[in-house]
Amino acid sequence: MSERTIKVDYLARVEGEGSLHVRIHDRTVEEVELRIFEPPRFFEAFLRGRDYAEAPDITARICGICPVAYQMSSCHAIERALGIRVDGTLRDLRRLLYCGEWIESHALHIYLLHAPDFLGYPDAIRLAKDHPDAVKRGLALKKTGNAIMRVLGGREIHPINVRVGGFYRCPSREEVDDLRADVEKALLLAEETVRFVAEFTFPAVEEDYEFVALRHPDEYPLNEGRIESSVGLSIDPAEFDGTFEEVHVAHSNALHSVRKGAGSYLVGPMARYALNHDRLTPRAAKVAREVGLEPVVRNPFRSVLVRAVETVFACEEALRIMDRYRMPERSWVEPPPIDHPTHGAAATEAPRGLLYHAYDLDPQGHIASARIVAPTSQNQKRIEDDVRHLVGRSLDLETPDLTFACERAIRNHDPCISCATHFLTLDLVRE
């Protein structure tokens, strides 16, 4: 009998800190545990008793990479609780802000976190020595995403200009026009990015995912839509809690999400693209066809290609919104007074996938309870499934090579451990 342990105490090139523990006994994968250590649910507790107006700014602090996602999901959930709807130019501006975050976050993952895996470098710093033009392209894209966030959000990290009902201040036409040249250039860089990553060598792997993402009648989803899945699920975000559940597992501070009566599922770019590729903007659809991207991608290593196509979409969508922008007369829809307890839930598409928020408000407008289900906690069990399958296929690899392969399998999904709880550290046991 033999036992083998794979242990990664500190996973590299993921957002946040965590670890992976894998135990193999007699060539059978007995345990795969993605361990997340940080204290969970800090922010949900922190929100209790606060005025609902504070939720967008407080939740934005959960993540330095995707603060807009937290602001958007919190605003939409609270607006549903208040019975208000934000439409027209304000809705467009929210999409524009979200495009900035997608461009910034996807560029960061493609070039600084994921590309080293395909090109044989331990990190982006050493990649930059041999491929400075590629890294500079990624940083230029990221900079444009940040610029959109700065103009719309007041600043690029933890934007402060978003409020329930809209924005504290809408940008002038001139401020938006000033972004245009950079976004036009970013669109070209994003198309180059698709062609760049299409040249990577992808391991031949297919996983049987249940994809879950928003779907909207007319748009590639950012802020709204029904929650749909690749096996026929279609629900309003308000039905999330009745459809999905979070299960506590001893090895992690993050909760595992599963679809009730089913099992793990995947959110994020692969899910969005599988369910919404017919909603891509023209140039994103064209470059996806050009590089032969299949309509449903089940190879997790090819997620980098989907992320690149989504970056093209985000640039095109940003330009479309900027072209027709006229500064609105009012920067926000005035929320009505509250005189009774109320509840609202919503989901938006963070760069890493579906982000669900739900709030109970008391008659004074204070938050009685908050629930936040981040994309990485939804993907955590599915990532473990990917690793389990990978290890099962790769038992003859030496431990260092198998360990690296496990880390790659995790990075395919751009996990933001910081969002899932905060901080991830691999642990492979062969018995």
Add this chain to the structure above:
Amino acid sequence: MTGAPLLIGVGNLHRHDDALGLEVADRAKERLGDRARVVPFDGESTGLLDLWTGAGLVVIVDAIRSHGTPGHLHRFEGDLTPLLAEPSTSSTHGLGVAEAWRLGRSLDQLPERLVVFGVEGEDFSPGIGLSPAVARSLGSLTDAIVAEVLHPPSSPTPEAADA
């Protein structure tokens, strides 16, 4: 030297002593007025390249954890190698100022002169407020950083040294 000095306070407001860089930058801003540009920074560190590329003197204040005395000030100039964590184990959130410096060096995107003050923190758990020992050192830390911004030593120090 190009333009006014740039002081960057790095930190996370919701991580107790990790807020230190933001707090010091805030205090220094009042005293520096228009003699320096002061920027609070709480994002992932490649954003530092955008901030400092093309700048002259850049002074960065950040909390560090090396199990020294809380509030103790370390000064680094030019070579930030002593600040590097294990190079292959950095995540983006964990990727710090020193890793941004390495990336900037590879891409030829560094300021003319870069000085980093690392201040020993004690408590990096989630929550707001500095630990008492760190809070007590804020005044002297701010004095040292304002002095560096306004009157930097005439020649860069080749190696890291405790201030």
